[in-house]
Amino acid sequence: xxSVTQLDSQVPVFEEAPVxxxxxxxxxxxxxxxxYVQYPNQGLQLLLKYLSGSTLVKGINGFEAEFNKSQTSFHxxxxxxxxxxxxxxxxxxxxxxxxxxxxxxxxxxxxxxIP
Amino acid sequence: EAQVTQNPxxxxxxxxxxxxxxxxxxxNHEYMSWxxxxxxxxxxxxxxxxxxxxxxxxxxxxxxxxxxKEKRNFPLILESxxxxxxxxxxxxxxxxxLYSNTEAFFGQGTRLTVV
Numbered sequence: 001x002x003s004v005t006q007l008d009s010q011v012p013v014f015e016e017a018p019v020x021x022x023x024x025x026x027x028x029x030x031x032x033x034x035x036y037v038q039y040p041n042q043g044l045q046l047l048l049k050y051l052s053g054s055t056l057v058k059g060i061n062g063f064e065a066e067f068n069k070s071q072t073s074f075h076x077x078x079x080x081x082x083x084x085x086x087x088x089x090x091x092x093x094x095x096x097x098x099x100x101x102x103x104x105x106x107x108x109x110x111x112x113x114i115p
Numbered sequence: 116e117a118q119v120t121q122n123p124x125x126x127x128x129x130x131x132x133x134x135x136x137x138x139x140x141x142x143n144h145e146y147m148s149w150x151x152x153x154x155x156x157x158x159x160x161x162x163x164x165x166x167x168x169x170x171x172x173x174x175x176x177x178x179x180x181x182x183x184k185e186k187r188n189f190p191l192i193l194e195s196x197x198x199x200x201x202x203x204x205x206x207x208x209x210x211x212x213l214y215s216n217t218e219a220f221f222g223q224g225t226r227l228t229v230v
Contacts, residue, residue, distance in 0.1 A: 049218070101148070101165075102220070105159075108158035
């Protein structure tokens, strides 16, 4: 079984400042890692994913994440946030080979960008 | 356009009155699932289906039923809704297979209130 811990439930940040949203996972098998974003009153949208290869993954809207196997972390970063980045962000894992099914989600981090 | 369609988007009902939330996808995905999202708890899986006529319980199946008679549709049934099923519900679909298109697509959500 897998579990995901998002260390911050809410993160306020000023516009144009950098941000890091933290995610740690636990699993007895290798995993795929994902970040999803949920804008107000919308469904979830894939931001980026790590399957294998380079540990630094780039996604949409200028976000990137780094997979750290030894620390079992997959933190999400953006060097300069915009008002439109205000949303809830979910980290998720699935067992290696399971693709995007069998997803286990974290509890989410609400990012609020302050003008 | 690839999409997952849920209906209705909003629903208020009374305790004990049976209801169905529909979900349809147009991507020929084998895998479909239902999640509920509650504040502070993230997304929890209710039921999932690996293909037609193949369904299984997720983490919080009590009080829900599903069916998968056609590949594109995966309705969620609440036979006797109770107030603790007031929540935001999401349907998702994805393909299956090693290194398949590893993205889960989500519907827009159904906000259910049981009074």
